[in-house]
Amino acid sequence: xxxxxxxxxxxxxxxxxxxxESRSVDAVEHCLARIDERDDTIKAWAYLDPELALAxxxxxxxxxxxxxxxxxxxxxxxxxxTGDQPTxxxxxxxxxxxxxxxxxxxxxxxxxxAVIMGKTTTTEFATYRPAETRNPHNTDHTPGGSSSGSAxxxxxxxxxxxxGTQTAGSVLRPGSxxxxxxxxxxxxxxxxDGVLPVALTFDTVGxxxxxxxxxxxxxxxxxxxxxFPPVTTVLPALNTLRVGVLRPPWADRATPAAAALLxxxxxxLAGFVSDTIDVHVPADLADLDxxxxxxxxxxxxxxxxxxxxxxxxxxxxxxxxSFLESGREAPASSIQHARTVLRRSRSVTDxxxxxxxxxxxxxxxxxxxxxxxxxxxxxxxxxASVSGCPAVxxxxxxxxxxxxxxxxxxxxxxxxxxxxxxxxxxxxRAGLTAKLGVQEGDKDDR
Amino acid sequence: xxxxxxxxxxxxxxxxxxxxESRSVDAVEHCLARIDERDDTIKAWAYLDPELALAxxxxxxxxxxxxxxxxxxxxxxxxxxTGDQPTxxxxxxxxxxxxxxxxxxxxxxxxxxAVIMGKTTTTEFATYRPAETRNPHNTDHTPGGSSSGSAxxxxxxxxxxxxGTQTAGSVLRPGSxxxxxxxxxxxxxxxxDGVLPVALTFDTVGxxxxxxxxxxxxxxxxxxxxxFPPVTTVLPALNTLRVGVLRPPWADRATPAAAALLxxxxxxLAGFVSDTIDVHVPADLADLDxxxxxxxxxxxxxxxxxxxxxxxxxxxxxxxxSFLESGREAPASSIQHARTVLRRSRSVTDxxxxxxxxxxxxxxxxxxxxxxxxxxxxxxxxxASVSGCPAVxxxxxxxxxxxxxxxxxxxxxxxxxxxxxxxxxxxxRAGLTAKLGVQEGDKDDR
Numbered sequence: 001x002x003x004x005x006x007x008x009x010x011x012x013x014x015x016x017x018x019x020x021e022s023r024s025v026d027a028v029e030h031c032l033a034r035i036d037e038r039d040d041t042i043k044a045w046a047y048l049d050p051e052l053a054l055a056x057x058x059x060x061x062x063x064x065x066x067x068x069x070x071x072x073x074x075x076x077x078x079x080x081x082t083g084d085q086p087t088x089x090x091x092x093x094x095x096x097x098x099x100x101x102x103x104x105x106x107x108x109x110x111x112x113x114a115v116i117m118g119k120t121t122t123t124e125f126a127t128y129r130p131a132e133t134r135n136p137h138n139t140d141h142t143p144g145g146s147s148s149g150s151a152x153x154x155x156x157x158x159x160x161x162x163x164g165t166q167t168a169g170s171v172l173r174p175g176s177x178x179x180x181x182x183x184x185x186x187x188x189x190x191x192x193d194g195v196l197p198v199a200l201t202f203d204t205v206g207x208x209x210x211x212x213x214x215x216x217x218x219x220x221x222x223x224x225x226x227x228f229p230p231v232t233t234v235l236p237a238l239n240t241l242r243v244g245v246l247r248p249p250w251a252d253r254a255t256p257a258a259a260a261l262l263x264x265x266x267x268x269l270a271g272f273v274s275d276t277i278d279v280h281v282p283a284d285l286a287d288l289d290x291x292x293x294x295x296x297x298x299x300x301x302x303x304x305x306x307x308x309x310x311x312x313x314x315x316x317x318x319x320x321x322s323f324l325e326s327g328r329e330a331p332a333s334s335i336q337h338a339r340t341v342l343r344r345s346r347s348v349t350d351x352x353x354x355x356x357x358x359x360x361x362x363x364x365x366x367x368x369x370x371x372x373x374x375x376x377x378x379x380x381x382x383x384a385s386v387s388g389c390p391a392v393x394x395x396x397x398x399x400x401x402x403x404x405x406x407x408x409x410x411x412x413x414x415x416x417x418x419x420x421x422x423x424x425x426x427x428x429r430a431g432l433t434a435k436l437g438v439q440e441g442d443k444d445d446r
Numbered sequence: 447x448x449x450x451x452x453x454x455x456x457x458x459x460x461x462x463x464x465x466x467e468s469r470s471v472d473a474v475e476h477c478l479a480r481i482d483e484r485d486d487t488i489k490a491w492a493y494l495d496p497e498l499a500l501a502x503x504x505x506x507x508x509x510x511x512x513x514x515x516x517x518x519x520x521x522x523x524x525x526x527x528t529g530d531q532p533t534x535x536x537x538x539x540x541x542x543x544x545x546x547x548x549x550x551x552x553x554x555x556x557x558x559x560a561v562i563m564g565k566t567t568t569t570e571f572a573t574y575r576p577a578e579t580r581n582p583h584n585t586d587h588t589p590g591g592s593s594s595g596s597a598x599x600x601x602x603x604x605x606x607x608x609x610g611t612q613t614a615g616s617v618l619r620p621g622s623x624x625x626x627x628x629x630x631x632x633x634x635x636x637x638x639d640g641v642l643p644v645a646l647t648f649d650t651v652g653x654x655x656x657x658x659x660x661x662x663x664x665x666x667x668x669x670x671x672x673x674f675p676p677v678t679t680v681l682p683a684l685n686t687l688r689v690g691v692l693r694p695p696w697a698d699r700a701t702p703a704a705a706a707l708l709x710x711x712x713x714x715l716a717g718f719v720s721d722t723i724d725v726h727v728p729a730d731l732a733d734l735d736x737x738x739x740x741x742x743x744x745x746x747x748x749x750x751x752x753x754x755x756x757x758x759x760x761x762x763x764x765x766x767x768s769f770l771e772s773g774r775e776a777p778a779s780s781i782q783h784a785r786t787v788l789r790r791s792r793s794v795t796d797x798x799x800x801x802x803x804x805x806x807x808x809x810x811x812x813x814x815x816x817x818x819x820x821x822x823x824x825x826x827x828x829x830a831s832v833s834g835c836p837a838v839x840x841x842x843x844x845x846x847x848x849x850x851x852x853x854x855x856x857x858x859x860x861x862x863x864x865x866x867x868x869x870x871x872x873x874x875r876a877g878l879t880a881k882l883g884v885q886e887g888d889k890d891d892r
Contacts (some may be wrong), residue, residue: 302748
């Protein structure tokens with residue numbers, strides 16, 4: 001169980017596990033024991049076949065190590081198709097559905113030796129109707145969505161790594177609510193083939209981990225196709241970094257504790273970087289949230305149409321039906337306005353990186369809401385989802401109710417590896433991130 | 447018939463017509479006579495009801511003048527819905543279809559006193575299958591598409607003004623092939639409500655005229671909603687203008703005569719403006735053409751799905767079916783790549799305007815192809831369609847086969863009025879545009 005204990009306790013588990021000789025079977029058994037103990041409470045899994053996971057682990061243990069991910073168990077959001085496990089897209093209509101093949105990201109993970117532990121819960125078709133999953137920090141609260149199970153399972157120590165997807169804020173926000181590290185990579189950097197498209201203009205596979213260094217290993221795997229290494233933008237060293245603090249029109253949607261945490265983080269950061277300067281987002285981009293929602297609805301109404309047809313044994317939720325209708329019925333001039341707002345927003349982000357190397361903002365507007373009031377507000381996530389810039393989420397503190405709060409760092413396109421390196425420095429050297437162990441019912445080694 | 451003669455012969459018909467006291471009924475009768483003479487040859491009209499046009503003209507003649515467009519006849523591409531005339535979208539499936547209401551651009555034209563003369567031909571659903579329309583300069587050649595009838599009717603003196611739409615190059619290209627002035631306004635500036643959506647990310651209503659000043663009057667009408675005047679970006683005076691000459695990776699797709707015309711135009715322009723400098727488009731944006739086509743196909747497959755369903759009395763062309771399939775079946779990673787190319791292209795255009803006020807390039811790759819080989823290559827039109835920047839097309843000379851060649855000016859968003867003013871200066875003062883009268887069978891007053 002060394003590798004899992006490493007992942008949960010060391011300040012740099014990556015280094016531990018890279019040097020680790022422990023068996024994948026031990027890691028999977030550790031995960032299964034934790035899941036066994038906690039699944040009734042947290043409900044993070046849509047599908048889990050212990051024998052299949054153990055068989056993969058045993059096969060990996062019998063082989064030469066292929067990559068840093070070799071033998072490491074992954075949870076996969078249940079809109080990422082798997083050829084050997086069902087994929088139900090968070091919809092009753094597709095319960096038990098067996099895709100023909102693995103999504104391309106799954107194929108790359110397996111190529112590099114990862115173990116596909118199981119499928120994690122998602123909201124309905126990765127939109128709004130919540131899964132049954134609970135936040136491991138306080139089970140009266142949502143883990144966030146739509147990648148609910150991936151965030152909760154990683155936070156709860158049920159699996160060290162997981163993939164989710166982000167169209168609005170579905171990776172960074174649940175990561176923030178659950179107190180784990182996240183990466184939404186550069187748009188298009190990780191392939192979306194074989195993942196349920198919701199709005200392909202924004203859809204991005206992302207990752208969850210308990211230490212940022214893992215995010216770099218996952219990026220290396222998922223951005224490498226054949227012999228082609230990924231494009232790379234290199235950011236300067238930490239002490240020469242110019243950091244922009246995003247001052248958006250939606251800043252007032254942060255809770256007081258979240259707003260205070262941001263200032264505290266920036267104050268701490270100032271001691272390690274070359275400069276921190278305010279980057280003001282023009283007031284007319286206040287429409288960005290609504291513009292994104294409208295275009296997501298318009299694209300989703302087309303993208304999901306096929307999945308909703310010819311499935312007599314169920315019906316989508318009323319909320320989804322009305323969301324898709326809002327997209328289908330949107331007047332052309334509303335679409336035109338929304339697209340114009342998005343273009344301006346991309347241009348503003350683009351130009352911000354003329355003056356700074358990195359942008360910092362909140363990863364969510366505050367703590368996870370209580371169960372029953374949705375999966376939280378993605379407003380702070382949208383500018384990175386719209387611009388396609390890579391974003392890393394860092395756990396950074398706790399709010400009024402003792403739940404996690406997170407910070408988000410956003411970098412120019414394809415600076416993913418540099419961004420992860422900076423996040424690792426801020427965690428291991430600067431100590432600016434917080435280690436937010438699960439407090440309630442957390443009987444493991446943290 | 448004074449107003450029509452003015453439009454066809456004066457170097458500044460706008461001034462003539464603004465001061466004109468002649469009757470709308472005379473203008474419509476002039477158009478009807480020309481159509482009567484030429485329609486068997488040119489076939490520019492999908493629907494024309496002479497009585498309805500004359501009734502509108504008579505009503506306008508009995509009223510106080512509402513705008514410079516008062517009483518002026520317009521042709522409307524037959525994907526722009528009209529409540530009083532059928533709209534068939536260039537598809538046999540929709541022959542005789544009667545929309546419930548006018549498109550918003552039609553409502554605004556009528557508000558300002560324009561006469562809706564009739565509906566002009568379009569390719570099938572504004573995509574590829576050509577209409578029967580011929581190029582008035584040489585009827586063995588295409589007028590271009592998809593706004594085929596609007597370009598041909600204006601060029602042939604059958605109507606002074608017309609609207610079309612551009613998703614790839616469907617306004618500027620037919621305008622260039624037919625030797626008329628065109629405006630594709632800033633994306634979102636003119637409402638698309640009530641127009642057939644093909645790919646709303648790009649879809650833009652545009653205009654055709656025989657003198658650029660008219661384009662300004664049309665923009666004033668169509669960009670004004672209620673009491674809200676349009677946003678305005680003002681460009682400097684002609685003699686202080688910095689002009690960028692676009693040097694794209696697709697430059698080699700121009701014919702020798704078109705390439706020579708561009709250099710000649712730029713040399714002439716240099717005498718009137720402050721500076722002309724080359725603006726090189728990065729080589730990796732060579733994919734822009736394919737990226738645009740793929741996203742257009744993907745969006746069209748969703749946008750047109752409803753129009754193709756439940757119409758048992760016909761079927762779409764094999765070409766359209768296979769085009770839509772290419773969009774529907776596109777792998778997610780191809781869509782991701784295409785969206786990335788488009789974003790880069792927008793960013794390049796955006797930044798080009800840091801150094802120049804205006805960009806100049808060809809309006810089409812050369813002369814109109816012969817009938818039977820499609821409606822021409824839109825490659826030179828795509829960067830403005832993708833960026834959403836306003837573009838004006840100017841007739842500027844003739845090619846190897848005596849057919850028109852055109853130049854395109856592209857300005858920053860919402861500089862539409864300034865762009866038209868510059869085009870007017872280049873026409874009336876600099877004499878840089880060419881007056882390309884229809885040569886064959888043109889018996890009217892040119």
